[in-house]
Amino acid sequence: METCDTATHARIAEHAYRIRRYxxxxxxxxxxGYVGQALGYADVLATAYCHAMNFKPEDPEWEGRDRxxxxxxxxxxxxxxxxxxxxxxxxEELETYGSDDSRLPxxxxxTYTPGMEISGGSLGQGLPIxxxxxxxxxxxxxxxxxxxxxxxxxxxxxSTWEAALGAAHHGLANLICLVDINNQQADGPxxxxxxxxxxxxxxxxxxxxxQRVNGNDLPAVIAAFDAARQLPDxxxxxxxxxxxMGKGVPFxxxxxxxxxxxxxxxxxxxxxxxxxxxxxAAR
Amino acid sequence: MNATTKPRLKTSAMIxxxxxxxxxxxxxxxxxxxxxxxxxRPEIVGLTADLAxxxxxxxxxxxxxxxxxxxxxxxxxxxxxxxxxAKEGFVPFATTYAVFGTRRAFDFVxxxxxxxxxxxxxxxxxxxxTTGYGPSHQAAEDLxxxxxxxxxxxxxxxxxxxxxxxVPAIAAHKGPVYMxxxxxxxxxxxxxxxxxxxxxxxxxxxxxxxxxxxxSGILTMRALExxxxxxxxxxxxxxxxxxxxxPLDTATIIAxxxxxxxxxxVAENHTVIGGLGEAVATALLxxxxxxxxxxxxxxxxxxxxxxxxxLHDRYGISTEAMIQTIKGWLG
Ligand SMILES: Cc1ncc(C[n+]2csc(CCOP(=O)(O)OP(=O)(O)O)c2C)c(N)n1
Ligand SMILES: [Mg+2]
Numbered sequence: 001m002e003t004c005d006t007a008t009h010a011r012i013a014e015h016a017y018r019i020r021r022y023x024x025x026x027x028x029x030x031x032x033g034y035v036g037q038a039l040g041y042a043d044v045l046a047t048a049y050c051h052a053m054n055f056k057p058e059d060p061e062w063e064g065r066d067r068x069x070x071x072x073x074x075x076x077x078x079x080x081x082x083x084x085x086x087x088x089x090x091x092e093e094l095e096t097y098g099s100d101d102s103r104l105p106x107x108x109x110x111t112y113t114p115g116m117e118i119s120g121g122s123l124g125q126g127l128p129i130x131x132x133x134x135x136x137x138x139x140x141x142x143x144x145x146x147x148x149x150x151x152x153x154x155x156x157x158x159s160t161w162e163a164a165l166g167a168a169h170h171g172l173a174n175l176i177c178l179v180d181i182n183n184q185q186a187d188g189p190x191x192x193x194x195x196x197x198x199x200x201x202x203x204x205x206x207x208x209x210x211q212r213v214n215g216n217d218l219p220a221v222i223a224a225f226d227a228a229r230q231l232p233d234x235x236x237x238x239x240x241x242x243x244x245m246g247k248g249v250p251f252x253x254x255x256x257x258x259x260x261x262x263x264x265x266x267x268x269x270x271x272x273x274x275x276x277x278x279x280x281a282a283r
Numbered sequence: 284m285n286a287t288t289k290p291r292l293k294t295s296a297m298i299x300x301x302x303x304x305x306x307x308x309x310x311x312x313x314x315x316x317x318x319x320x321x322x323x324r325p326e327i328v329g330l331t332a333d334l335a336x337x338x339x340x341x342x343x344x345x346x347x348x349x350x351x352x353x354x355x356x357x358x359x360x361x362x363x364x365x366x367x368x369a370k371e372g373f374v375p376f377a378t379t380y381a382v383f384g385t386r387r388a389f390d391f392v393x394x395x396x397x398x399x400x401x402x403x404x405x406x407x408x409x410x411x412x413t414t415g416y417g418p419s420h421q422a423a424e425d426l427x428x429x430x431x432x433x434x435x436x437x438x439x440x441x442x443x444x445x446x447x448x449x450v451p452a453i454a455a456h457k458g459p460v461y462m463x464x465x466x467x468x469x470x471x472x473x474x475x476x477x478x479x480x481x482x483x484x485x486x487x488x489x490x491x492x493x494x495x496x497x498x499s500g501i502l503t504m505r506a507l508e509x510x511x512x513x514x515x516x517x518x519x520x521x522x523x524x525x526x527x528x529x530p531l532d533t534a535t536i537i538a539x540x541x542x543x544x545x546x547x548x549v550a551e552n553h554t555v556i557g558g559l560g561e562a563v564a565t566a567l568l569x570x571x572x573x574x575x576x577x578x579x580x581x582x583x584x585x586x587x588x589x590x591x592x593x594l595h596d597r598y599g600i601s602t603e604a605m606i607q608t609i610k611g612w613l614g
Binding site: 073099100101105106107109112119120121122123124153154156157158185186187192193194 | 331332333334335336337341353354355356357359360382383386387415416417418419420588589590593
């Protein structure tokens with residue numbers, strides 16, 4: 001696989017670091033939140049918002065924007081962090097995360113937050129919506145891409161596979177699906193809850209262009225996004241990213257894996273310091 | 284938004300208990316009751332859609348691993364496969380959240396389970412407004428949906444005692460049941476009253492001359508608190524608890540509502556549309572009984588996200604809000 005240049009890598013790594021930092025700050029506000037997922041998925045979000053996607057921060061509803069659908073609404077903490085980093089949300093607002101009357105509810109909602117395209121908490125709805133948006137964009141002659149971001153748990157839902165068939169059937173080359181394979185669901189590891197391997201083969205059999213990369217290997221993620229966008233091919237594209245929950249904070253990476261990672265009050269600041277030190281060293 | 288001047292409430296989110304601070308609670312009454320029952324009834328099986336831990340079914344999974352089936356986060360598979368197991372003679376208890384058991388899987392519940400009168404017990408957590416996660420997780424209309432299905436038995440328990448007594452009762456009933464599930468640390472209230480859960484029966488928990496509250500689910504708990512509080516204002520509030528929403532105990536409801544001079548208030552953790560309030564209104568009007576009638580229920584609207592206590596206040600189903608509402612009606 002082609003890899004990106006080192007300058008691009010360093011720039012996106014800086015964005016990913018800041019996304020992780022914002023997510024931890026929001027987690028600290030509530031003393032809880034889906035921070036394990038946010039840390040694991042930050043590299044993908046940084047690549048999407050700070051490398052691949054076309055948008056105007058000051059005009060989140062700009063007609064020409066690439067649409068990013070957060071199907072896994074509980075990843076909102078990660079998405080808000082990315083929206084802050086992208087300049088769509090102001091940084092000050094992160095201290096309202098999950099609080100009453102905030103624009104940043106625990107589960108992402110289109111009616112609450114600029115840049116949040118759908119209300120995704122009922123899992124398995126993003127990809128079918130993305131099919132409709134992709135059809136609509138194509139019909140309008142709008143060259144924008146639609147990204148559907150989803151979790152590995154959503155692979156269990158029939159609606160995901162209905163949409164996978166539909167996207168391939170309609171040759172939706174403007175649809176890019178991102179699947180966060182963190183091997184975690186509510187009841188335990190995805191492999192134990194409902195096995196879905198061999199996953200790349202499944203998507204390929206459904207008629208998709210498939211890439212599977214380590215979602216915490218930034219050059220590989222960047223290259224996968226580039227390939228998905230540039231592919232001269234009438235098929236929808238899926239990027240399967242294997243991620244590590246808690247990535248970037250070793251004591252969270254090794255903590256017992258859970259849908260809700262446990263973080264004790266003093267650990268929030270410790271985690272932020274670890275990120276700061278690592279990023280300082282990388283610079 | 285200014286964090287220093289504005290007191291910040293934690294969102295109640297997924298892991299909160301509906302118990303108020305200091306309230307007596309019992310842990311996982313559904314899970315423990317099901318494990319106990321399963322020891323005597325080998326035909327009981329448990330199925331979930333990636334929510335065993337969040338519906339207390341993990342206790343059953345630990346106690347009877349060979350009779351527990353993880354269906355993944357696939358609610359249509361959950362309900363349809365539960366129907367299939369029922370056709371083979373098993374008594375499946377299928378758990379998920381109320382929004383997904385009703386809204387996501389509705390046609391499967393309707394066609395697979397109900398139309399053949401299959402013996403599936405759907406036990407669905409986060410009923411009504413019991414999470415601050417916004418409409419995706421708030422099952423404000425679950426009762427309206429399942430009430431519309433012919434032959435469905437519907438149970439809305441008040442507390443831990445109601446829940447644990449309902450489990451063997453719904454297992455003994457032949458046919459589909461939808462039970463609103465209270466999970467985690469569940470308030471314990473009804474042991475203070477001379478009460479026993481009986482499927483299909485409404486029960487007077489306390490008598491009162493001025494107001495008759497007809498309620499189900501956690502709003503019975505609130506109604507009892509309201510009644511205690513209003514005693515101080517010399518307002519005498521009776522509480523009729525209706526844990527079975529369908530079939531409705533119309534005889535008891537009509538008998539109690541016929542006593543003249545009382546304001547009848549139906550209180551439910553559900554939208555004003557299609558729940559206990561409308562069921563009671565229909566029963567009373569049909570019988571020609573027309574007392575002064577009011578509803579305490581969630582508005583016909585997509586509800587906000589936020590902390591659960593805030594939302595219960597905002598939508599008028601907290602104890603304090605109910606007290607003020609009823610006082611206002613009494614004038
Ligand atoms: C349709 C639907 N069913 C069930 C749920 C409850 N739920 C919320 S998160 C979750 C786990 C799903 O797996 P995944 O998103 O991969 O979890 P994570 O990686 O965040 O731990 C479940 C079952 C839901 N939100 N939507
Ligand atoms: Mg996952």
